[in-house]
Amino acid sequence: MSPVHTMQAPAVNRKKVGDMVVTMLSDGYLDASFELLSGITGSQAEAVLQRRGVSVLPRMNINVYVIQNGKQTILVDSGAGNFKGWGGRLPVALAAAGIDPLQIDTILLTHAHPDHIGGLAGPLQTPHFRNVERLFVHQDELAFWRNKTVQASAPDGFKPSFSLAQNAFAAYDEKLVPFRQEDILPGIHAVALPGHTPGHSGYVVGDEKASLLIWGDIVHFPHIQVEHPEVTIAFDSDPVAAAATRKRLLERVATDKLTVSGMHFNAPVTATVSQGPAQQFALQYDGWSPAV
Secondary structure, eight states: OOOOOOOOOOOOOEEETTTTTEEEEEEEEEOOOOEEESSOOOHHHHHHHHHTTSOOOEEEEEEEEEEESOOOOOOOOOOOTGHHHOOOOOHHHHHTTTGGGOOOOOEEOOOOOOHTTTSEEEETTSSSSSSSOOOEEHHHHHHHTOOOHHHHHHOGGHHHHHHHHHHHHHHTTTGEEEEEESETTEEEEEEOOSSSSTEEEEEEEEEEESSSOTTTTTTHHHHHHHTTTTOOOTOOHHHHHHHHHHHHHHHHHHTTTOOOOOSSSSSOEEEEEEOOOOEEEEEEEEOOOOOO
């Protein structure tokens, strides 16, 4: 009898951006609840997804990116690393993409929530990416997660997130590059997107001729929060600022016709944002291509 396989193959998607190749990978997902959202009811959230013809299951996918330019191999976030059973598929996805973790020499962090930093290190400050020379993180982000006063006042359920972040930062301590400026690497510059966390950042890959904005956690439920930018999530450290940042960025992306991708898109893909006559935004995912 032939075996019946039930595990899906890792999702791998590549896009050429100028002289760089961006590999989009899936670390898996985490199951959530629409109750985490503010500014919309569960039934209203489901209605948005039904209109878009997608699943109404409140599941958040976790995406990770690798940027290669022939000289560097750059990892953008690391997925959840199976923290609380979330994600943890990055090692398999890297193998499927033909990327050896030992190739990775640079890491860019959008922010330090567990589903973005959980795959960086094991217990006792053990780095998973041993040949990393530099790990870039916004200085406000690093300061927040290392602030013992903030940690002590955090809800008990959130305290493990501080321990996880501190363990990851300690694993790469001598390699940390706290930044504030925009231009951090040739062909890559950071975009400040505060609100979700104090140092939440996106990264523009490429130049004016061809570029991709990896916008981090601008949205957690993409179709819902693009259509309703005012909707926030319980993970936002400053919900008002997060909503304002999202609205401002959506206007820029739609006006400038930027190609974007996000850690919680429904798959590791790129997308564009349009703005209709009623000034309502809509997200359109790009199709997968067999070649870059």
